Amino acid sequence: MHAARKWFFAGLLVVLPVAVTMWVxxxxxxxxxxxLLILPNAWQPxxxxxxxxxxxxxxLALGILLTVGAVASNFAGRKLLAWSDGVFHRIPVVRSIYSGVKQVSDTLFSENGNAFRTAVLIQWPRPEVWTIGFVTGSPGGDVVNHLLGDWVSVYVPTTPNPTGGYFVMLRRTECIELRMSVDEALRYVISMGVVVPPAVAPSLLK
Known part of the structure; x- marks a missing residue:
């Protein structure tokens, strides 16, 4: 029975990642x-x-994205994009949704964006309990009028699903920058600490 149980868990460790990957x-x-549903019925493959x-x-989706990206990268495409932005911002309800989604996508996917560029070690949700977070920028708006000193915005992901989490603002001195890539930090979080990145000496966030 001991051998059978050992083989069962060994097989599970091999099959489960493959099965989940194929399902995703x-x-x-x-x-x-x-x-493909956007094509006329007569053109359906x-x-x-x-x-x-x-x-x-x-x-088809890849082709559409490449085409739209190519068009948006030239002068005429940028003018058309600015016009469409103006249209969406004039429509009630739609402008609220569109503006929020566009700000998030610009932050995450823009080549000049700074989202999720730095992994940090912070005390969360209470002192002496540590977790990994990702610096997303600096506080803005009226928030800066109520925070004295140097603060950073940090996203604290949940595990094993990092798409859910918490947005917190911490003093920069309370964050320890981790010398690991964002991918390594995410794998560390998703694996619940099982996949450990190479150990290096941390330094204070600059």
Whole structure:
């Protein structure tokens, strides 16, 4: 029984990551395949080919993103983008959603963005309890009028799902910069501390 239990858990450690990875990939492909619905019925690949070919939606979505990116990168595209931004900002309700999403996407995906560039060690949710957070910038707006000193904005992810978490503002001196990449820090969080990055000497956040 001891050997059988050992083999069971050894097999689980091998099969589970593969199964979860395949499930996630299948979900992503199935979701992106929905982009084919924007084509007219007469142009649907299933109708033209006579059978369903998984992954065509992924290629279509990639093509759309590359095309839109190429158009938005030139002078005419930037003018068109500015015009569309103005239209969305004039529509009630829509402008609130659009503005929020655009600010987040600009911060996360812009080449000049500073989101999630630094992993830090902080005491959370109480003193003497430590966790990993990610510096997302500096406090702004009216908040700066109520915070004396040098503060930073930090995102504290949950584990094993880092898409949920907490936004906190801490004194810069209370954050210890970690000499590890954001990917290494995220793997550390997602694995609940199992996948440990190489140990290096930390330094105070500058």
């Amino acid at each position: 990939l299948q979900w992503i492909i199935a979701t992106l395949d929905q982009t 299933d109708r033209l080919l006579g059978f369903h070919l998984p992954g065509l939606g992924v290629l």
